[in-house]
Amino acid sequence: MMDEFEAIRPYSDAEVPAVMSRLLSDQAFLDVLARFRFPRLAEPMGWLLKPIIAKRLRLEFSGINSVDALQDKIEPYVDRTVERATDGITYAGLERLERNRAYLFLANHRDIVMDPAFVNYAVYHAGMRTPRIAIGDNLLQRPFVSDLMRLNKSFIVHRSISGRREKLAAYQVLSAYINHSIRQDNESVWIAQAEGRAKDGDDRTDSAILKMMHMSRKDESFAEALSALRPVPVSISYEYDPCDQAKARELYTRASTGSYTKAPGEDDTSIALGITGYKGRVHVQFGQPISQASEDAKQLAAELDRRILAGYRLFPVHYLAYAMWADRDPQLQVPDARAMFDRQEIATAEAEWSKRLAACPAVQQPWLVLQYAMPVRNQYRIKAGLPL
Structure with a gap:
């Protein structure tokens, strides 16, 4: 595994058994599972439930020693969770993609966890390899969350760095990692079209994200570097957004006071509500891969916007x-x-x-x-x- 990506890359197959073992000894993780599975009993009976859950999971996941095997094992659980909170999932456009090629999935962003989960769902059920997923470090406050995400092909975007030089260095590594994934490893990548969810429903691509992709490829023109990544515009449409009330409150607060400060644990609440809340119907539309990117980042962003917005159901x-x-x-x-x-x-x-x-x-x-x-x-x- 390449050392330069050590701090951000997903876990490799060789690391799966040790990380699984660590997870199943993590009291905070077992606590979350107990609350999810037995909401009423978790508080008074947690001391008894947690060892039972850990033992059952150790048995169920024994012998799992690769990321693909782990994804195959958890897929039925993911499917059930994904399907339980919807009135049906549809997807279209995957026939435009070649099965053994890697792509850069650039998607609109409405939900922290479910956006990449629905893309994964569509890709997995079409018999293609699931993408590596970009996730902000602001969502990885607890070690077990970081472990879970990196086991599931997530790589880390360092958003909480404040110094300009440090930020630049972090984006350079991120750029190199995304290029390496698609061009050397032949592994697709999912990334949101902009940082943060489009809380006002206005899905727009941030051209800075496109420029970041070029940072590690300065020997090539912007158009060459981006075309090599084969960007695929992805439109994810939720009939209903489980977090719409919270988003309305935030937008109102910003409009009336000029700012909004998140309450402690607000991201956790949004994640939980986004996963379990009612969504109605969900549609994922995969657009035509862009083979000839524009030489101008803003023009490419505008083209992606047109395709993502037109593909929205x-x-x-x-x-x-x-x-x-x-x-x-x-x-x-x-x-x-x-x-x-x-x-x-x-x-x-x-x-x-x-x-x-x-x-x-x-x-x-x-x-x-x-x-x-x-x-x-x-x-x-x-x-x-x-x-x-």
Whole structure:
């Protein structure tokens, strides 16, 4: 394993048994499992449950000595978790990809854990190798979380570094690692199109992320370096966002006070809610790989935006939200939801949407509406040939 990537790379096959052993002795990890599996008993009976859980997992995972074998083993659990909180997952566009080639999956970002999980789900079920996943170190506060993510092909993006020189050095290593993964190891990479979730529903690619990919390849032009990574625009559409109320509250707070400070443990709450909360239907759209990247990072970002936004699946709730949005675009011919979907689908969406609006304080409601209306505006602007 290459030393220069030691601090950020996922675990290798050889490391799997030792990391598994460490995880199954980690009291914080066993505590989380006990609470998840036995919510009522975890507090009074944790002392008894945790050793039983650890013993059962040791038996179940004995003999697992590679990352692929581990992914095969946990896939049914992941599938159940993924499917339990949705009304069905669909995906399209994977036929555009060659089975034995590596790609750079650039995706819109709405949910911390589930965005890459749904991409993994689609890729795995299509019989392709799952990608390596970029994850911010701000989400790896506890050692067992870091172990779990790195076992599952995640590599670390050092976001919490503050010094300019240190940041530059970290991005240089990250750039080299992504290039090495795709070009030398022939392993695909998933990365969000921008740092942080698009809480207002406005999915945009940050050109700085594209420039970062070029940092370690200065002997090539920007277009050459990016084309070699074969970027694939990925659009992940959730019918309902389990974190929409929290996002509305944050957007309202920022708009009314000028800033927002996360409460302790807020990321953990968002992760848990994102995994277990109701999402309705979910669609993952894989776009055509970009074989000829633009020489200009902003132009490439704009091209990715057009493809990601055009690939976004709009559900009835999006049209319902757009119809009541104060900032509707008068230039756009957006049809009424009733012209797009059948009566039963509309009735189901209206019931769920009313419930969400009722749960949201009146002053925060415009920010809830915004999250669902924005993808409609963006997609219809593309259809009309208007600038985004």
